[in-house]
Amino acid sequence: MSTALITGASAGLGAAFATACAARGLDLVLVARDAGRLDAMATELSQTHGVAVEVLVADLGQVDQLALVAARVVDPQQQVELLINNAGFGLANHVLSDSLSDHRRALDVMCLAVAELSCAAGRAMRERGHGRILNVASLSAWVTQGNYSAVKSWVKVFSEGLANELAGTGVSVTALCPGWVRTEFHERAGIAVSGIPDWIWVDAQTCVTKALADAERGKVISVPTLRWKLAAFGLGVLPRPVVRWLSRKLTQSRN
Numbered sequence: 550m551s552t553a554l555i556t557g558a559s560a561g562l563g564a565a566f567a568t569a570c571a572a573r574g575l576d577l578v579l580v581a582r583d584a585g586r587l588d589a590m591a592t593e594l595s596q597t598h599g600v601a602v603e604v605l606v607a608d609l610g611q612v613d614q615l616a617l618v619a620a621r622v623v624d625p626q627q628q629v630e631l632l633i634n635n636a637g638f639g640l641a642n643h644v645l646s647d648s649l650s651d652h653r654r655a656l657d658v659m660c661l662a663v664a665e666l667s668c669a670a671g672r673a674m675r676e677r678g679h680g681r682i683l684n685v686a687s688l689s690a691w692v693t694q695g696n697y698s699a700v701k702s703w704v705k706v707f708s709e710g711l712a713n714e715l716a717g718t719g720v721s722v723t724a725l726c727p728g729w730v731r732t733e734f735h736e737r738a739g740i741a742v743s744g745i746p747d748w749i750w751v752d753a754q755t756c757v758t759k760a761l762a763d764a765e766r767g768k769v770i771s772v773p774t775l776r777w778k779l780a781a782f783g784l785g786v787l788p789r790p791v792v793r794w795l796s797r798k799l800t801q802s803r804n
Contacts, residue, residue: 554618555580556636556662556666615661623672631682632681637685640695675719686724691784694796698796725763
């Protein structure tokens with residue numbers, strides 16, 4: 550039975566990924582900081598779906614704890630077939646609104662940890678000739694809203710570069726780039742979303758189902774739903790000054 554390792558698995562998209570993978574019969578390694586939530590999820594998923602669930606409590610912003618997760622990713626006795634780099638958190642719309650420590654932690658958790666775990670998995674998977682890496686980016690990578698856009702743009706481009714390097718090896722890399730997804734993400738980050746129309750939102754199950762299907766097909770960029778595909782296409786062809794203007798308007802509407 551294949552194993553999926555999911556970071557940020559205790560809530561939001563991570564929890565949705567865990568449920569979807571368990572329903573597909575995958576054993577799980579759940580990584581997050583909240584031991585209580587992880588233990589409760591492990592019990593529920595193993596009882597409901599009959600899969601083995603391992604809990605790994607770790608803060609990916611801490612070098613020593615990240616190293617423990619990386620070691621689990623490459624363990625030859627318990628091979629990870631699917632790595633889902635999902636751990637992350639929201640930032641304020643304005644770069645100057647957050648402290649430097651917030652930006653540093655964002656880079657540690659959502660960039661450096663993604664790089665270390667992806668490279669570790671990529672080397673191990675390439676050696677055995679199969680495996681999948683799924684990194685959660687965002688449609689924010691197409692706009693210019695503070696450091697969050699920069700971070701998610703890095704995840705997207707890094708994933709594309711890694712996919713190039715692993716082409717033809719049997720290992721696929723996919724960057725998931727959703728728009729607004731209904732989870733507790735925004736509430737936990739203190740981001741106001743009351744002005745966002747209902748039709749723009751995507752539910753977490755739809756998002757993870759699309760992402761897993763695209764990863765299985767070896768698709769490099771996964772954008773769930775037609776509305777977000779059209780948005781990504783439009784933002785990709787617009788002149789950058791127009792994208793920056795739209796980003797300013799979007800930020801102002803959410804202030």
